[in-house]
Amino acid sequence: MKDLLIQGVRMVDADQELVGDILIRGGIIRAVGERIPAPRGVPVLPGKGKTALPAFLDLHAHFRDPGFPEKEDLLTGARAAVHGGFTVVSLMPNTEPVCDSPEIARYISAKAREIGLVEVYPVGAITVGLQGKELSPLEDLAPFVWAFSDDGKGVEDHELMWQACRKAATLGRVLFPHCQFSGMSDQALAQELMVARDLWLARRAGCRLHLAHLSTPGAVKLVTLAKAERVPVTCEVTPHHLCLEGDYPVNPPLVARETRVALLEALKVGVIDAIATDHAPHTPEDKAAGAPGISGIELCFPVLYTELVRPGALSLAELSRYLSLAPAQILGLRKGRLRAGYDGDLVVFCEEEFTVSEDFFCSKSRNTPLLGKRLWGEVWATIHRGEVAYLAGAIKGRDFHDHRQVIPSG
Ligand SMILES: [Zn+2]
Incomplete structure (x- = not known):
């Protein structure tokens, strides 16, 4: 399943910024626009209040x-x-x-x-x-x-x-x-x-x-x-x-x-x-x-x-x-832009403050001077070729296998 529609999200890449929808099919960004009708059977990720980047x-x-x-x-x-x-x-x-x-x-x-x-x-x-x-x-x-x-x-x-x-x-x-x-x-x-x-x-x-x-x-x-x-x-x-x-x-x-x-x-x-x-x-x-x-x-x-x-x-x-x-x-990869024809690789983050605690990390190691610090911009979702790889604390392969399990319906 390499299809996904993200709706109502603020999108920023190296040379554009807009609010709207982004449609990924077959792992590739097919359309970026103000309002894209959801094709049948394509999972929808609501992005309101969040920001998507490549x-x-x-x-x-x-x-x-x-x-x-x-x-x-x-x-x-x-x-x-x-x-x-x-x-x-x-x-x-x-x-x-x-x-x-x-x-x-x-x-x-x-x-x-x-x-x-x-x-x-x-x-x-x-x-x-x-x-x-x-x-x-x-x-x-x-x-x-x-x-x-x-x-x-x-x-x-x-x-x-x-x-x-x-x-x-x-x-x-x-x-x-x-x-x-x-x-x-x-x-x-x-x-x-x-x-x-x-x-x-x-x-x-x-x-x-x-x-x-x-x-x-x-x-x-x-x-x-x-x-x-x-x-x-x-x-x-x-x-x-x-x-x-x-x-x-x-x-x-x-x-x-x-x-x-x-x-x-x-x-x-x-x-x-x-x-x-x-x-x-x-x-x-x-x-x-x-x-x-x-x-x-x-x-x-x-x-x-x-x-x-x-x-x-x-x-x-x-x-x-x-x-x-x-x-x-x-x-030499066709990635790094939110534009039709580029790979459907996205990161979505929240404008919220969080504290870097020991249990923040998925890495085995926590060697960083940032432990205990308050930071902004926690990653909310990572999409790889149209598939949810990470969403709100859940990781593909560890917490779920089919990404429709983690996408809030409606
Ligand atoms: Zn080095």
């Missing part, structure tokens, strides 16, 4: 599967994703085993398909075991991944990164580096030096580059220069580097207010393309031992909505561009 796509998440089921797995990660309004996630390769072989990439895709809640796009490792010593079999991996990354650390060896750029160009895959030289006392410089190197290498090799979680004005400046020279580069920033401060351990570290303002400005002028969560679940024990990262996919939208949209720093249309349209374009 569902979010996360370019950068860690679901820890295979290898770390105490932190997260593909099932709990997928549930957390739909609870956060996401229908697409790109998963980083620092699993155990590392996703440096077609077997692991295929395991991830097959398991995600079986779960069926979200679309999963694996990222393959640039180097074997993320060791930075020799290239993974990129040709063998390419059919199963959209990008290559050693996320968690930078590839220090220049020649190795140069060869990776050349191969990525030949294979038509994106290189997705975590830019950070190790052993430097200045973290900003450690990031900027590698950004500069990778932009220069990509320019020479003609490969597409997507830079992970940029967090310094210097890195933004380098990307500005590269884009002016038409280097095929895109980049992302995390919600926590835009909204949070303090010393909660995360890599790269949280930044000062002036830097957050600069990163927001870089989004608004189109230098930074997308917002990606870097969802990094950890157990309390690992977190206490200093493991960096935030379990962020479920609070991504509420924190951005509370900290940036409600105070007027960002419009909802802009936020929709960064969370939906831009990542969809980077992945």
